[in-house]
Amino acid sequence: xxxxxxxxxxxxxxxxxxxxxxxxxxxxxxxxxxxxxxxxxxxxxxxxxxxxxxxxxxxxxxxxxxxxxxxxxxxxxxxxxxxxxxxxxxxxxxxxxxxxxxxxxxxxxxxxxxxxxxxxxxxxxxxxxxxxxxxxxxxxxxxxxx
Numbered sequence: 001x002x003x004x005x006x007x008x009x010x011x012x013x014x015x016x017x018x019x020x021x022x023x024x025x026x027x028x029x030x031x032x033x034x035x036x037x038x039x040x041x042x043x044x045x046x047x048x049x050x051x052x053x054x055x056x057x058x059x060x061x062x063x064x065x066x067x068x069x070x071x072x073x074x075x076x077x078x079x080x081x082x083x084x085x086x087x088x089x090x091x092x093x094x095x096x097x098x099x100x101x102x103x104x105x106x107x108x109x110x111x112x113x114x115x116x117x118x119x120x121x122x123x124x125x126x127x128x129x130x131x132x133x134x135x136x137x138x139x140x141x142x143x144x145x146x
Contacts, residue, residue: 004028004092005126010084011091011105013098013126018046019054026058031089034080036101038066045096061087067100072107072133077140081108102128110140 002024004012012030014021016037025033033055035048048064055062065079084091084105093101106119116137123130130137 003098004030005098005128007102007105007126007128008122009090010087011093013101013105013128014092014094015097016045017051017092017094019050022051022054022058022060025055025092026060029089030060030092032061032063032083032087032091034083034091034093034101035062035064036067036093036095036104038068041096065104067095067104072104072136076104077107077111080104081111084108098126099128102126103130103133106130106137107133107140110137113141116141116143 002014002017002021004014004025007013017025022033033051035051037045039048052062052064063079063083065076065083067076080093093105095101102123106123109119110116116134119137120130120134
């Protein structure tokens with residue numbers, strides 16, 4: 001069963017997906033799947049190549065932007081920002097729980113200049129908190145959360 005959580009009209013976040021979940025993503029109009037989970041993070045996760053193959057077979061684009069326990073980098077934020085900008089429809093980001101995907105989306109949106117409170121509200125509506133990266137989001141937008 002899929003747990004695709006709508007963050008905004010253009011982005012969904014999800015816990016780990018399987019190749020069989022790709023057809024549900026395609027049926028929802030998803031055009032790009034972004035894998036934010038490194039391969040071999042857990043013994044029970046499918047390989048990224050399996051999901052990529054299923055995505056391509058379903059006519060979806062696929063990109064891997066793995067986020068490890070080391071945290072986020074500006075290169076990862078830029079990569080997601082560019083991937084979203086090049087998508088011709090909604091994007092699905094996934095990781096173990098969906099949190100890393102949502103936080104990376106939040107930073108990419110902040111870099112684009114979106115209001116931090118709006119970003120936070122979108123994430124919260126999807127069941128995620130941006131609190132761990134709020135200072136970074138405020139910095140990227142030039143605002144202060146005080």
